[in-house]
Amino acid sequence: MSCLIVQSDKTLLLEVDHELAGECRRAVAPFAELERAPEHVHTYRITPLALWNARAAGHDAEQVVDVLLRFSKFPVPHSLLVDIAETMDRYGRLRLEGDPAHGLVLRSSDRAVLEEVVRSKRLRGMLGERLGGDSVAVHPSERGNLKQALLKIGWPAEDVAGYVDGEAHRIDLVQDGWELRDYQRAAAEGFHAGGSGVVVLPCGAGKTVVGAAAMAMTGATTLILVTNTVSVHQWKTELLRRTTLTEEEIGEYSGTRKEIRPVTIATYQVMAAKRKGVYTHLELFDARDWGLVVYDEVHLLPAPIFRMTADLQARRRLGLTATLVREDGREGDVFSLIGPKRYDAPWKDMENQGWIAPADCVEVRVDLSESERLAYATSEPEDRYRFCASSEAKTAVVRELVERHSEGQVLVIGSYIDQLDELGEALGAPVIKGETRTRERERLFDAFREGELRVLVVSKVANFSIDLPEAGVAIQVSGSFGSRQEEAQRLGRVLRPKADGRAARFYAVIARDTLDQDYAAHRQRFLAEQGYAYRIADAADVLSGDEV
Amino acid sequence: MTDNAPPDLHGPGTETPGPGRPPTFTSWLRERSDAELAALLSVRPDLGRPLPDGIGALAARATSRNTVLRALEGQDAFTLQVLEAVVALGDDRLSEPVGATAGELADALAPAASADGGEARRGAVADALQGLLRSALVWSDRDRLRPVQVLRDLLPAPARLGPPARVLLAALPHGRLKRLAADLAPDSPAPAPVEALARLLSDPAGLGALLEQVGEHAHRLLDGMAWGPPHGTVADARRDVGVADAGSPVEELLARALLLPSGDDTLTLPREVGLHLRAGALFRETATAPPGFAGTARDAGGVDGFAAGQAFTVLRAVEELLESWSGEPAAVLRNGGLGVRDLRRAAAAMETDEATAALYVEVAHAAGLLGADDRVEGEWLPTREYDLWRESPPERRWLRLAQAWLDTDRVPSLSGSRDSGGRVRNVLGPGLVRPAAPQARRDVLAELATADPGFSPVPESLSARLSWRRPRRRSPVYTELVDNAVAEAALLGFTGRGALAGHVRPLLEGDPEAAAALLAGHLPRPLDHVLVQGDLTAVAPGPLVAELARELALIADVESTGGATVYRFTEDSVRRGLDAGRGIADILTLLERHSRTPLPQALRYLVSDVGRRHGRLRAGAASSYLRCDEPALLDEVMGDRRTEALGLVRLAPTVVAAAVGRASLVDGLRRLGHHPVAEGGDGVMRLSRPEARRAEPVEVPPEPPTVVPTAERVREIVRAVRAGDEAATATRHPVPLPEDGPPGSRAAAVLAALARAAEAGRRMWIGYTDTDGRQAGRIIGPSAADGGFVTAHDETRGAVQRFAVHRITALAELEEDDRTATP
Secondary structure, X not given: OOOEEEEOOXXXXXXOOOOOHHHHHHHHOOOOEEEEOOOOEEEEEOOHHHHHHHHHOOOOHHXXXXXXXXXXXXXXXXXXXXXXXXXXXXXXXXXXXXXXXXXXXXXXXXXXXXXXXXXXXXXXXXXXXXXXXXXXXXXXXXXXXXXXXXXXXXXXXXXXXXXXXXXXXXXXXXXXXXXXXXXXXXXXXXXXHHOOEEEEOXXXXXXXXXXXXXXXXXXXXXXXXXXXXXXXXXXXXXXXXXXXXXXXXXXXXXXXXXXXXXXXXXXXXXXXXXXXXXXXXXXXXXXXXXXXXXEOOHHHXXXXXXXXXHOOOOOEEEEEEOXXXXXXXXXXXXXXXHOOEEEEOOHHHXXXXXXXXXXXXXXXXXXXXXXXXXXXXXXXXHHHHHHHHOOOHHHHHHHHHHHHXXXXXXXXXXXXXXXXXXXXXXXXOOEEOOOOOHHHHHHHHHHHHHOOOOEEEEOHHXXXXXXXXXXXXXEEOOOOOOOHHHHHHHHHHHOOOOOOOOOEXXXXXXXXXXXXXXXXXXXXXXXXXXXXXXXXXXXHHHHOXXXX | OOOOOOOOOOOOOOOOOOOOOOXXXXXXXXXXXXXXHHHHHHHOHHHHOOOOOOHHHHHHHHOOHHHHHHHHHOOOHHHHHHHHHHHHHOOOOOOOOOXXXXXXXXXXXXXXXXXXXXXXXXXXXXXXXXXHHHOOOEEEEOOEEEEOOOHHHHOOOHHHOOOOHHHHHHOOOHHHHHHHHHHHOOOOOOOOHHHHHHHHHHOHHHHHHHHHHOOHHHHHXXXXXXXXXXXXXXXXOOOOOOOOOOOOHHHHHHHOOOOEEOOOOEEEXXXXXXXXXXXXXXXXXXXXXXXXXXEEEOOHHHHHHHHHHHHHHHHHHHHHHHHHHHHOOEEEOOOOOEOHHHHHHHHHHOOOOHHHHHHXXXXXXXXXXXXXXXXXXXXXXXXXXXXXXXXXXXXXXXXXXXXXXXXXXXXXXXXXXXXXXXXXOOEOOOOOEOOOHHHHHHHHHXXXXXXXXXXXXXXXXXXXXXXXXXXXXXXHHHHHHHHHHHHHXXXXXXXEOOEEOOOHHHHHOOOHHHHHHHHHHHXXXXXXXXXXXXXXXXXXXXXXXXXXXXXXXHHOEEEEOXXXXXXXXXXXXXXXXXXXXXXXXXXXXXHHHHEOOOOOHHHHHHHXXXXXXXXXXXXOOXXXXXXXXXXXXXXXXXXXXXXXXXXXXXXXXXXXXXXXXXHHHHHHHHHOOOOOOEEOOOOXXXXXXXOOOOOOOOOOOOOOOOXXXXXXXXXXXXXXXXXXXXXXXXXXXXXXXXXXXXXXXXXXXXXXXXXXXXXXXXXXXXXXXXXXXXXXXXXXXXXXXXXXEEEEEEOOOOEEEEEEHHHEEEEEEEOOOOOOOOO
């Protein structure tokens, strides 16, 4: 009798209070994705991708079956074990290899599989000449497309064709006053050993540092793709601080500047920009002989970048992300084009180790006034969310909450500019929104970071890749329809380690009995699944001074 | 007595052995103890069906060809060799004494010189003989063992030996016999040449002498035939040669009767000669034990757990399937089977593939849990048995399925294959019956049971052992049955990772109780608690007790099943619970009582949020309404029993809804003496007076102020209401009235009953038709009854009245409460 229960839908339930839970978690993590981590029972899911990730990491079916049998509280259904063995067996039957005579070949240890693949309609045109019974030539330009297509037909190929070294460029870490944390080192080494792949670390765990360490190990010119301009600047600052790279060695390739240097940081937006139906900045990929391409926030990688990445398969690729889950379900493309998962650390574990501040989530429910309720009931469907989310009743609650946390740094986050302006006025705090100029934005962030500013009101532009070390409290007044993605990011904002180890607070102010509350239910579920304490409070209680 | 063999003095017979009569199989059988007979009937159950009416009948059946063939099928390779030895040596056509002793047999099967220790082998021979005696394939005549006679035909060449010399000699022409006898045994005292020659050949010294006379070539010929087959082909086998004129080696042997013709060009080595040449050993190789198992030794506990898991999966799947079919049954095909589409649906319901689904469906059917209803367009539906089955503990449920699978002669794995006519065999349809299937299953499981616990043999090893264990069954059909049995056993939880599960062993030994107990130890026990979590899920870490499972399924959605069940609470699911009559408090109490963990605050909020909004608005159906500013008037209307037909429901003190339409409502109320006015949908009065032409609109005069009823009137109403209610609802005991007696008897009976009531001061209920012809029930307190009239206090009216006896249609006594008498 142990702590794991295997379900027929291939989910695994782990009783976390069990004495063997820790051991079991470590044993299960390589081949199952953590799906939900509420307080008592965590849910892992065994997917083909997870199993193939495990295969790529060197685990075999026997080990997986053993883990299930060893930890399972109840007997494991026969069919599931058979299925696991069969699925895992599919990975590695096909290998993409370098061949001195033919360049790139697809080789198979199983002739029947190769036969199936060669005859597949989906792969027509990707494969070249048949070289004997167990291999077939592949045009180097099809390396990425082929891997994508093979994954879709269920025969993921192991890519051992190797990488070009690229233009050598010495990069060293400068560890003065900081040190590479153990897991950061493990992540970088895991990546380097595999050549390409994805490192999964929660927000605040120092993904930039992992990127820098990977660059130092590769020792080559590097192209870094990030989500937006602010992020470009942060990467640059971090690299200058953590490595021997100098200002002259780092280029910025964005809407405003087009520098190409040994280390170049570009935004996805620029890369995906089209003029007259043509991607205008594609030449960046060929501008230098890049030895490494880093994809920041790989779960947000836009579709055009996937297509471009398919042509970059000979270069080392590092994906960095907080979650492998993509809202668009393109996890398979990340697997085949960027690479398998090379390192993963459960969010909650990092928190327990003290790298991330624990967060405490409170939902404050305000009542709409009679007139607001009537207006809400009669408003057009497309305006309803906006109406309830920007209810005036929220202002008083936000003010009260800000006053309560007079000690800490408070971020107020929302989606609607009018509401944010109003709140900014009520709180006497500056508002950062889309139209705020980058320079002003950075000035305000700096001031906030220095503690000169205590309260900052931000729109969703602040959701990605900004670094606000001392934001201990976040108050969300409106969000874009309960996206899981956004929640993770927002929570990431406040999950920064704080000097005194206080718990971070995440407030969500919502209007009762409206769409706002429905969306909050999604958020509540997501956060609870992430293992955070979640409470609900009434605005009246908050305003009357009750502790929440 | 065999059907096709003539009665034989030495064979079995039904005659009673008298003094001096040689013993027979029947007489041997008669001397067996009851325990021995019981043992015989248990190893050869077909002897007991139908019930034999005596030892004679039993003996006849035990020696009939078919039952003996069946018995042979159950023997292992070594026992068959021992049996062949008995047949070879104990043949009654060999020379006297008839039969073979156990010692001789042991010598023949386990030569003392053999390397592997003669003792163990002799023991094995003795054991095998015991078994053969027990199954009455061999019987003993004092210490000599003899085969039942039909075996002579069934095993025509035991140990690849030829027939006894006597048989071969008997077929020779008389002249040839005389010549042989003259050549070889001129001085024999035997009366006939056959006998003389047979005795010569069965005498080792005589035979030895004959053999010494032949040349080296002839010896080589004999050696080639010694270990069988005992036949050789030669031209003109029946030639007449003598010792003197024998030219070739074959003729040397023919002249000495060392080879005898058995056909025009076939020569056969007589059994006696063959035995002599083999120098005492009957077989070159004997295997006293099956070949060893090859395979993997696994942890027995793990294997049992694994198998139990599979068993549990089967139970869940079958329940899942039958539950789904009880709502949406599958159609019965014209041939009685289950359609492919329905099978696919079943597989989806059970979360498994179609082959496995086919097995589960067949087993559920074999266990009587699934049946076709007998309508023309039939449907497959769970049976009543299923309801009982579902209530029993899991190990019992499995046993039922397991037993059904062991015993069914249908082979589920054959479904989906095509028969010789190219038609697909449907699940539950015809074409799946294989009478040998139950035996094959038991063979497989019994063979697995001979391995150590947890040992998982490779398939080849299992089939090699089965070939030794049941050599006479070997056939492509049997091999297929074995393969199917192995596969099905794994899916049903008889085996785990290829090894036999511990709980199956007692089942094979006929002890289902022990099997249930063992299996129960591995099956998850039903729990009565869940873990409720902040993401609004409840996890039942194991199967739940039925009641809790039912309640949870009502207030939460099942998200995943398996070893555990995950329930998710949503607004909809909670509302479903409230709709089913559970209150907020009920739900929270249930969860608090059964949750191992404190209820998360978010769940309390969810339940109370839904509860707060649930039922705030209530909807119903009505056709018209009645409103009135005076609640008292509505009280009156509601109190009037005559308004029953209008289907009135009081919604509020001043509003009543009616089931009938507005026109009927207005008419009905008018008949009762009220004056309702119709109202339009906008609440404006609709007056339906005739449209008279007028010059100018006339103002509607204000309604006259309503008269406030006096207190007395109110009391009357109340009393009337109560009395009417009582008359309608009071428990009554009808007084029987003679319907078709002599004229006047009915009235007399009514009068008598009412007079008794008046005397006793009891109230009575009467059915009364008033002068307007209206029928109503009333409660009266009679005070006097005379002259066709009853004077009584009518509680409904609150007044004393006279009732005509002939108008009283029914009469009943009231079940009195404390108000025993009227004032």
